[in-house]
Amino acid sequence: MIGAGLYVHVPFCLQRCPYCAFNAVAGHQEFIPDYVESVIAEIGQRGTRLTRRPVVSVYFGGGTPSLLAPAQVEAILHAARRSPGIRDAAEITLEANPGTVDVARLRAYRLAGVNRLSLGVQSLDDRVLRWLGRAHSAAEGIAACTAARSAGFRNLNVDLMFGIPATPAGTWEDALQRVLMLHPEHISTYALTLEEGTALAARASAQRDRGPDEEEDAAAYQQARHTLQQAGYRHYEVSNFALTGRECRHNWSCWHGAEYLGVGAGAHSYLRGVRCWNHARLEDYLAAVQAGDEVCAGQEIIDVDTSRRERVWMQLRTDTGVALGRTERQSLQASPRFAVLREAGFLTWYEERLCLGTPGWAVADSLGVEVDAILEDSRHRKPRITA
């Protein structure tokens, strides 16, 4: 299941959602042809860096990748097949927003090679969608799912958001039930977060809005866990649920340390122990590629400590947990802080793997930080000198 991946960032969106902290630009679709050419050129320049392992996944993320025409997606995949080369059975995901796709367009994406579709439905309540500033309606969300099936997609993800202030009672459970009626193979659920620098954070601050409520978030999260697990979905990562065998291969590989090449504005790559990131501004990215300059704007060498930290943070969020070495396990077992977390059921051992206990799922990120801090402390503690 684990293998190298190619990530293609598509920053264009119809409009800017006020909560969005992604590298996205509203409008400016007139740049899309140049952008596609630049991405193809970048794959030609950097694709060979991904030759050590077979490429088992390609992920078009955004932004709104469904603003690319199917022929443009096909051209990018054609370039990727030449360099670095993609396995025949590779998972090829395209993120799409309702309102930007219909059956004909989706069928054309399939013919271009896309075999997994991720739909940003977010909510099935028009009041909530308006509050979020989304450019589509609930009916368009359902229509996009139905169109995906008609176009022949058999691997469909639906993104849903919870923790949205002023949501009418019952909206979340209703959304879960209605999405289940569409039988997607995969469902991702995310809490709305007020990211600094976004229009929503500014609005919340100006209006002294209470913003998302932590207790309500936790209740919505538990409800999603319960409802989706009852419906047969594996809760395989904090934010992700899948039917058997339909886990997102691309993300799973990234969480487990696989190499990936990211192309496009602001895309990150992880290759041979180095993480690097491309120029994020569209103009800077286009100028760099067109001039044949380096597209990476910065890089970080992932040393042993950083690698361990990331491994704990990312893999603890999965249902198979994180495999720890003997010394790491002994350090945790010797820690009174760890004992408290274990006794409270937040963490549990499954053979040599440290996993989340039932109450731990809602606070996985804090637990990752805590486990890492314990391991770090034990590494720097002086060995006891005995007589």
Ligand code: SF4
């Ligand atoms: S559609 Fe997605 S990427 Fe685009 S502005 Fe909205 S949240 Fe951001």
